[in-house]
Amino acid sequence: MPRLLLFIPLALFISLSFFLWKGLSIDPRELPSALIDKPFPEFQVAALLQSERILSKADFIGKPVLVNVWATWCPSCRQEHEQLLRIAQDNKINIIGLNYKDERAAATNWLQQLGNPYAFNIYDEAGMLGLDLGVYGAPETYLLDAQGVVRHRHVGVVTAQTWVELQDMIQKLGVNQ
Amino acid sequence: MIPELGEFALILALGFSFILAVIPLYGAATLNTLWMDYAKPLARAQFTFLLISFICLGYAFANDDFSVQYVANHSNSQLPIEFKLSAIWGGHEGSLLLWAFILSGWTLAVSLFSRGLPLDMLARVLGVMGIIATGFISFLLWTSSPFLRYLPRFPADGADLNPLLQDFGLIVHPPMLYMGYVGFSVAFAFAIAALLSGRLDAAWARWSRPWTNVAWAFLGAGITLGSWWAYYELGWGGWWFWDPVENASLMPWLVGTALIHSLAVTEKRGVFKSWTLLLAIFAFSLSLLGTFLVRSGVLTSVHAFASDPERGFFILVLLLLTIGGSLTLYAFKAPNVKSESSFGWLSREMLLLINNVFLVVMAITVLLGTLYPLLIDALGSGKISVGPPYFNALFVPIMSLLALSMGISGAARWRQTSVAGLKKQLFVPAIISLVVGIIFPFIYGDGFNFRVFLGITVSTWVIATTAKEFKDKFRNANSITAKLSQLTPSYYGMMLAHVGVAVVAIGITLVSTYSEERDMRMAPGDKIELADYQFEFKGAKKVKGANFTADEGTIEVTLEGEPVVTLYPQKRHYTVKRSMMTEASIDAGLFRDLYLAMGEPLGDDGAWAIRVHYKPYVRWLWLGGLFMALGGILTVFDKRYRKKSTGEVAHA
Amino acid sequence: MLRFFILVLLSITSAYAAIDTYEFKDKDKELRFHELSADMRCPKCQNQNLADSNAAIATDLKQKIYLMLEADKSDTEIVDYMVARYGDFVLYEPRFNAQNAVLWLGPGVLLLLGLIVVIWLTRSRNNKNAENTEQVPELDAKQAKALQQLLNKDKKS
Numbered sequence: 001m002p003r004l005l006l007f008i009p010l011a012l013f014i015s016l017s018f019f020l021w022k023g024l025s026i027d028p029r030e031l032p033s034a035l036i037d038k039p040f041p042e043f044q045v046a047a048l049l050q051s052e053r054i055l056s057k058a059d060f061i062g063k064p065v066l067v068n069v070w071a072t073w074c075p076s077c078r079q080e081h082e083q084l085l086r087i088a089q090d091n092k093i094n095i096i097g098l099n100y101k102d103e104r105a106a107a108t109n110w111l112q113q114l115g116n117p118y119a120f121n122i123y124d125e126a127g128m129l130g131l132d133l134g135v136y137g138a139p140e141t142y143l144l145d146a147q148g149v150v151r152h153r154h155v156g157v158v159t160a161q162t163w164v165e166l167q168d169m170i171q172k173l174g175v176n177q
Numbered sequence: 178m179i180p181e182l183g184e185f186a187l188i189l190a191l192g193f194s195f196i197l198a199v200i201p202l203y204g205a206a207t208l209n210t211l212w213m214d215y216a217k218p219l220a221r222a223q224f225t226f227l228l229i230s231f232i233c234l235g236y237a238f239a240n241d242d243f244s245v246q247y248v249a250n251h252s253n254s255q256l257p258i259e260f261k262l263s264a265i266w267g268g269h270e271g272s273l274l275l276w277a278f279i280l281s282g283w284t285l286a287v288s289l290f291s292r293g294l295p296l297d298m299l300a301r302v303l304g305v306m307g308i309i310a311t312g313f314i315s316f317l318l319w320t321s322s323p324f325l326r327y328l329p330r331f332p333a334d335g336a337d338l339n340p341l342l343q344d345f346g347l348i349v350h351p352p353m354l355y356m357g358y359v360g361f362s363v364a365f366a367f368a369i370a371a372l373l374s375g376r377l378d379a380a381w382a383r384w385s386r387p388w389t390n391v392a393w394a395f396l397g398a399g400i401t402l403g404s405w406w407a408y409y410e411l412g413w414g415g416w417w418f419w420d421p422v423e424n425a426s427l428m429p430w431l432v433g434t435a436l437i438h439s440l441a442v443t444e445k446r447g448v449f450k451s452w453t454l455l456l457a458i459f460a461f462s463l464s465l466l467g468t469f470l471v472r473s474g475v476l477t478s479v480h481a482f483a484s485d486p487e488r489g490f491f492i493l494v495l496l497l498l499t500i501g502g503s504l505t506l507y508a509f510k511a512p513n514v515k516s517e518s519s520f521g522w523l524s525r526e527m528l529l530l531i532n533n534v535f536l537v538v539m540a541i542t543v544l545l546g547t548l549y550p551l552l553i554d555a556l557g558s559g560k561i562s563v564g565p566p567y568f569n570a571l572f573v574p575i576m577s578l579l580a581l582s583m584g585i586s587g588a589a590r591w592r593q594t595s596v597a598g599l600k601k602q603l604f605v606p607a608i609i610s611l612v613v614g615i616i617f618p619f620i621y622g623d624g625f626n627f628r629v630f631l632g633i634t635v636s637t638w639v640i641a642t643t644a645k646e647f648k649d650k651f652r653n654a655n656s657i658t659a660k661l662s663q664l665t666p667s668y669y670g671m672m673l674a675h676v677g678v679a680v681v682a683i684g685i686t687l688v689s690t691y692s693e694e695r696d697m698r699m700a701p702g703d704k705i706e707l708a709d710y711q712f713e714f715k716g717a718k719k720v721k722g723a724n725f726t727a728d729e730g731t732i733e734v735t736l737e738g739e740p741v742v743t744l745y746p747q748k749r750h751y752t753v754k755r756s757m758m759t760e761a762s763i764d765a766g767l768f769r770d771l772y773l774a775m776g777e778p779l780g781d782d783g784a785w786a787i788r789v790h791y792k793p794y795v796r797w798l799w800l801g802g803l804f805m806a807l808g809g810i811l812t813v814f815d816k817r818y819r820k821k822s823t824g825e826v827a828h829a
Numbered sequence: 830m831l832r833f834f835i836l837v838l839l840s841i842t843s844a845y846a847a848i849d850t851y852e853f854k855d856k857d858k859e860l861r862f863h864e865l866s867a868d869m870r871c872p873k874c875q876n877q878n879l880a881d882s883n884a885a886i887a888t889d890l891k892q893k894i895y896l897m898l899e900a901d902k903s904d905t906e907i908v909d910y911m912v913a914r915y916g917d918f919v920l921y922e923p924r925f926n927a928q929n930a931v932l933w934l935g936p937g938v939l940l941l942l943g944l945i946v947v948i949w950l951t952r953s954r955n956n957k958n959a960e961n962t963e964q965v966p967e968l969d970a971k972q973a974k975a976l977q978q979l980l981n982k983d984k985k986s
Binding site: 537 | 850874933947
């Protein structure tokens, strides 16, 4: 058997190891949004606090916006709430809330007690808008550009670090326009 | 105090492993008998201290020592004692200790049962096993010690063992599996020793075979137990999900199957030496790769230990050193291997080689499917999933080809066989198989079904060809009983294992085609019918267990008016972990299982969501697995492994 | 780390079978429902299909599949719907495209390659052996006679 061929198993193993090494820095459970660079889905859903008002995409197109998926049954949402309040105070970008599969009374109470960082809240009771968006668990935060195209999704708690990264992205959006 | 003793014993074991890794190998290289003689006592010492360490951990569990982090995370004072002890291997650190302990056990066994082995060979084999042990014990001590403490404040009670693990399956499945995984290190060590010594005659194959067969049998038994456990424990009646961790155990088994056959040919005919060496390295490499996949967090799995990438990096380094080192050694030394006989292109040797190719391709298919999502992600091309549809689509055809080839190989002669001879031998089994395959779906099912035809034909083919080969042995025999006792345990083991393959194939074919399942809302008094059985839900009541409360349903099963069985599925609520678990109720039978599970309570009338499964021939899956494992064990009772032999081989 | 821990806890609590009681009037649709929910992955779980998972998102997706089946949508439409929202990740049967060509064709190619290599190696080996045996010189007349005598002696004994 030609000598060089005997090195093939070794060569294959080394290339495999390279991929395994790369794999160590990847989180296999992190799922990127399927809607990146695609428009935010159309919807006609009631608002949380003013139940007669029907919201749609037109209500936030025009400038970049953050859409935050939250619910009262989600403990991590409670964790990130303070950071969201700080972001709202910064006044650099509006936060739209997507109240996901929640109860109106509980959600209203929550906002009254803890503060309301949201410009307005979409009351997605059945989670159908969430489904169209590709939400798989709260909390999730989406960055949309001025045309309503999804540019980034952050899964999990929004921390101060996350806000720094988001601000970078918002800046880049501004430059491109 | 005891946990610290355990840690200290581990450190001592590391010391002994390290010396075992260095001294005997150096002694073998310089033919220093004194240094080579150290191998046996070092193996004993290594084992002793790992045993002490293992017992210390067991002691901590048995005495509810919740100051030990590992015990606090995996146990509870209300946990039944058998689970407290099995919880030793219920998590990452403890199972790694089990791994190292079993490795030291195999090392000890090799040192005890190697009377016919030349000293330098024994020294090298034990030395290589010492190297592996050094790696694993280092990993334990540096990143995954089970003896870390929560001091000064420790919890009053533990976090309890995951309810899914509080089961008989936990007591048997991991130890069996590890016996197999780790056992392949012996074949690996023999291969490396052969490469190092340059002594590449077929004798090492003879020494290696019993160890490899037993390891293979244990791994097969472990996989079978895992499948059986998942079936009755998880509540959805599945028995194989192509989950990465399941695949991690199947891959070394497939390559191990190729290995045991390749070793047989190398021992008998002195050929395939280079290929067999590569297979031995490959099988153990897959064991190690499995360890990496399960503990590094690189792949998602319900089975994976919650581990972090730092540990993964350590294991990757271990992999690079062990597998990289052995493959490099192979590349340099394998050209020195010479074949001792030759064979024609239609011969048993050739057919066994082709079967090897099938098995290795099957293993690589599983590897490819398991790692492909990782490959794609690492290349930045997004996230994909590879699951049962892929594996089933590719695995089944190759498996069928292998089964066909199995039958032909049995009829082929060594060295040269004729097409005419094969045709004559195989004509009757072929006809029988085709007839049975065609008729079966009509009799058992309701009409022709290609999948059933394929599965049954191929399984019958394996059984028929095995039977024919067995019958032919008596052609020239004077007395049947004399011939029966003349046939070796090896031969009986082979027959049993091959029949086991057919039994598994039949089980898989029938259970995947003819299963029936209904998920129904049932209120007390409701009846449903499935596969000719009638199921009547009598209602649910509350019951209490050792560390759980449950809603227990009562379902009466009748067949054509005659009562068959009453089943009691449970929906358990474990108090400590505050989690829920479905405990299915199964009426097991050789030809069918009736499987009931409870879902959620629906409504105020006492109605529940109930799942009813009819699973025909599902037990054949595990019966076949058992046959294969027993067959493997049987082969080591061959007298020739107990005699001192010169290891003669057929020459061309 | 905490988030990971919470995820682990949440997944541990999903330790029970998901039993959904969807009523199908059409047996065919019921079969398709079982197949679709078995071949699609729960986006959130640790490698479970929709059928076996009781996570909230899995229940929602199954509900959606049920509704779409009742609305007479085809399997392709349902699958495309899910992929548009959750990506290829949600399919357990990877699509056959350029990216996945190696995955689907690799084993077959490898099998053919393996068989070809094995046959070629054996042939070249046998040819080498044949060459070696050809080098055995023929016996001359004197040696042939000696051989015959030896053989005859053997026959008598």
